[in-house]
Amino acid sequence: MGVNLKELAAELKLSPSTVSRALNDSFEISEATKQKVISLAKKLDYQPNPFARSLRENKSKTIAVIIPERINSYFANVVDGIEEITQAHGYHLLVYCTQEDVEREKKIVNLLMNGRADAIVISVSSQLTDNFHLNLLHERGFPLVFFDRICSEIPTTKYITNNYESSFEGTNHLIQQGCKKIAFFMLSKELSITKERYSGYKDALDQAGINLDSKLNLTFSQNEEQNIESIKELLISDNRPDGILSSIGKLALATYQAVKRTNLSIPRDLKIISFFADSTVASLLNPSLTTITTPTFKIGEECGKLLIQKLTKPKQPDLPNQTFVIPSKITIRSSTIEI
């Protein structure tokens, strides 16, 4: 495409190594030649070949991000946060979406074993059961950072929100609003976030002396319509809950759609609180939705900063086995408040 180092050097009647050093601002090169080199490079619009450089230096200046869903403000926001930091440092982002499919996730991770990226940031698929592929990656010394949906057994850095506490508080809020039969909606029992959020829910019920009814703990699929129907079935059953804690945003939307298919009304017959990323949408729903929102952009930024630190400074230690907790915020809206 453009001009390369050799041609640039020929034009300048200098050796490629001198030109390389000049462009990399080496102290061995005189100011005069540096200027000459830089000005011609600019004039000819010289762009170093990234692959030659990567091959030579054994690093790609690229970070891979693996998320379960793209049409999801939560993940989209985190990626925005990561890019905000990494772009400023000249890093590129390979973004992969698994569509919640473990096989796809494994394939992607395997493809990344070859050094195409210098690090991976991942929030795992809801269908994940074993973490062999990620373990292997980590054991080989590959920089790996988790956020949100983590693998707790893998000793590396993780960014999560205070799932337990948020869920505990959210459940408590429902209890305070008079709910006696509180359902818990989740995507998969295996997810780290599910476990933590479930614990918070359970402990809040315990503390209030409410018996946990396992028939009110529902696991959902990737099929939207099917989810809506399941919820509707629950809502018209004898065992109808009067409160719902949804651990995933889209299950709250599914609930709203299910309610529309019944004679019930929120918050009169049913109160609902949900982990939810998009507060504009939450506030415009009818009724507006009480949410638990995580500072996702911040999480992305933190991931980005950590990785830039690790990848750009020489002789960095392994990423610490540490879990950073960035607290969520509960915003009470009409879906849990009796009018």
Next chain:
Amino acid sequence: MGVNLKELAAELKLSPSTVSRALNDSFEISEATKQKVISLAKKLDYQPNPFARSLRENKSKTIAVIIPERINSYFANVVDGIEEITQAHGYHLLVYCTQEDVEREKKIVNLLMNGRADAIVISVSSQLTDNFHLNLLHERGFPLVFFDRICSEIPTTKYITNNYESSFEGTNHLIQQGCKKIAFFMLSKELSITKERYSGYKDALDQAGINLDSKLNLTFSQNEEQNIESIKELLISDNRPDGILSSIGKLALATYQAVKRTNLSIPRDLKIISFFADSTVASLLNPSLTTITTPTFKIGEECGKLLIQKLTKPKQPDLPNQTFVIPSKITIRSSTIEI
């Protein structure tokens, strides 16, 4: 990280070139050695170095996607569609988000001049005024595909929806519902989609004999709160519209928020139709929003297919200067229907 070709060859007591050919299934290699090579490669988990290969072959197996916003179902869906196709062919996606900032867009495009990606798929920033950077790229023979927000002057392949017709029909729908003062909301006058959608709007008014009031044609910024306030000002002014055609989804949400700050009600005092990607959200808004939705995933798939064709088949011609139109669908909901 893992083993490389030379080591694999040494282990097999073969030359690197033989091993390379065996792995690439060359017809010159005997079945016997092919099997030996492949089995050891699998056993040692050999992964070819992508940079060595890219350097040698002068292609990256990577496609760059540039979008204005990540937290936007429209763009997220298109990227999903692209990935659906390209991933199956072993291509990787570098995804860049400009946050509607032209300078950022230019920087990104310039970074991609060096061959890091084999092609670019882009929907331009709303603030774009000159397309020098994209023109340069195209003139250098770099494969470039536009979708949605295109640069019509650059002779390459574009994927859009039937903006004019959708907008015309949408406006007509408002007129049929009795609207006499119809506003048009946009992000920037420069965008291709704005121009086309505006034309459709204008012609529909003309046809109905309604005078276009330019005070009802509003351009908005990136500042959410400011947008809401502008809309509110309009709504409480003497020149209040009774219908709105919003050319951008988030301006419809801003309108809903603005309405909440007034005594007005949709659809009684104000009817609204909007280009909008997320039909779940549209149906759950209060009142549910009449939308014009584009098959975005399909657009992504088409982009992907075209590029795979171009990049994987030998001796492909330049991408044709052709605009593919994938029609949108109007879904009438409560925001435009008097109860």
Next chain:
DNA sequence: TTGTAAGCGTTATCAA
């Protein structure tokens, strides 16, 4: 301060 040469891991040409 600058130049020479080797090497990163592949693949392709030519020779055996």
Next chain:
DNA sequence: TTGATAACGCTTACAA
């Protein structure tokens, strides 16, 4: 059918 060698474009010892 296989092997030796050069080349892709860059950086970095080592020499000058």
